[in-house]
Amino acid sequence: MTLRALNFILLLTLACAPAQLPRSTEPVDLVVATTTDVHGRLRAWDYYANQVDAVRGLSRAATIVDSVRAANPGRVILLDAGDLLQGNPLAYVVARVSRDRANPIIAAMNAMQYDASAIGNHEYNYGVPYLDSAVRQAKFPFLSANTYRLDPEGVHAYRPWTIIERAGLKIGIVGATTPGVTLWDAENIKGRLRFGDIVAAVKQAVQETRAAGADIVLVTVHSGLNEPSSYDTLTTGVPSENVAARVASEVPGIDLVLYGHSHKENRGSTIGQTLLVQPKNWATSVGVAHLVVSRSGGRWIVSEKRSDIVQSAGHAENAAVLAATDAIHRETVAYVTTPIGSTSERWSADSARFKDTPLIDFILETERKAAGSDLASTAAFSTDVVMGPGPITIAQVAQLYPYDNTLRAVRISGKQLRDYLEFSSRYYRTPASPSARLETDRQIPGYNFDIVSGVDYVMDVSRPVGSRITR
Ligand SMILES: [Zn+2]
Incomplete structure (x- = not known):
């Protein structure tokens, strides 16, 4: 190794040091960027009308994420709350027309460097093997704390939680899936999977995440706020469909809940100490939450939190997402016409x-x-x-x-x-x-x-x- 190279490595190490220095007492402004219910809207294109979609698309959302990252270097976490593998002609072509390629939905999310995603109910529409292939291709974890295998019974089918590091802090991320899959995709999960109550599973996962050293905990849950279930929970025995509000009120130790499934928009509401956000479906908007984390009494606490929604409309399409989805876009246009x-x-x-x-x-x-x-x-x-x-x-x-x-x-x-x-x-x-x-x-x-x-x-x-x- 030449001296020049050694110097370079030393400089690089020094440059990285401040961001990695754990336990500095300065408050850290962590930024959580969020999407949900993208349903195959990778590009700003309406495949039904075959024309530009001026107001939505992950390619536009990616531009928002880029600018959030530029303004908050090293402090941004990017999460999705699920329902991404199904829901428009592009997603159909990926799953059913020509499957012998890397999944472009996952390729787009990899290009955007997501940190984690919940598994949504529509992830099951094309079968468990298709979902599992997507999970394998993702460079980020797909999370669901309440999804269990039947054989061996009770084992988590997907990772319930993960811990990432950002700005010297350990950030626990817990995911969960609406148990309605039990009824809606009964054929696809038969003999394979079981879905438990979200609240109980998230409670356990949050405890495990804290025990593993998480300084703050984020939850990404594919479940509406508190709407009545679309099925009868008594006769079916299937736990409640929409419980994001209950997760916030009943599970201690959560700093932020990102939720999806109901295709509504919530720029930020608070239940107890917990902030809840829901960006609009189809990558129509991006949620941007700030958690100011301060040292207090020997541990990190969120001393200030606020959030907002940024509309995708008016943002140019991101080049990396366009490149990752170019082939599937052309193929989908040819198919639908x-x-x-x-x-x-x-x-x-x-x-x-x-x-x-x-x-x-x-x-x-x-x-x-x-x-x-x-x-x-x-x-x-x-x-x-x-x-x-x-x-x-x-x-x-x-x-x-x-x-x-x-x-x-x-x-x-x-x-x-x-x-x-x-x-x-x-x-x-x-x-x-x-x-x-x-x-x-x-x-x-x-x-x-x-x-x-x-x-x-x-x-x-x-x-x-x-x-x-x-x-
Ligand atoms: Zn959805």
């Missing part, structure tokens, strides 16, 4: 929840043929889709049904059919008078209004739910 049929008439979904439409009739007939069943049911998921006259592309069908559902045939009785239609009819409120406008119940999402073909029925919404199917 492929014509798969044509119509000589204009088909619109706008009135599909009020009357028979050729578009939904076509979907129902396709289902009946494919399943070999007498009846078929579906919902008009999106009501703003227009097809034809002319060729119909994959993008248009994906716009009508953005999620990958599974077609299933089941045998039901006439009574079950009637009950099912009554349940579906909850979407409409009972009008105040016979001449009043038809109104929908805002509590019931339109995609839960199912339409059945193969049978004629009359739904009289002037009657109460339970006696509306009059024929």
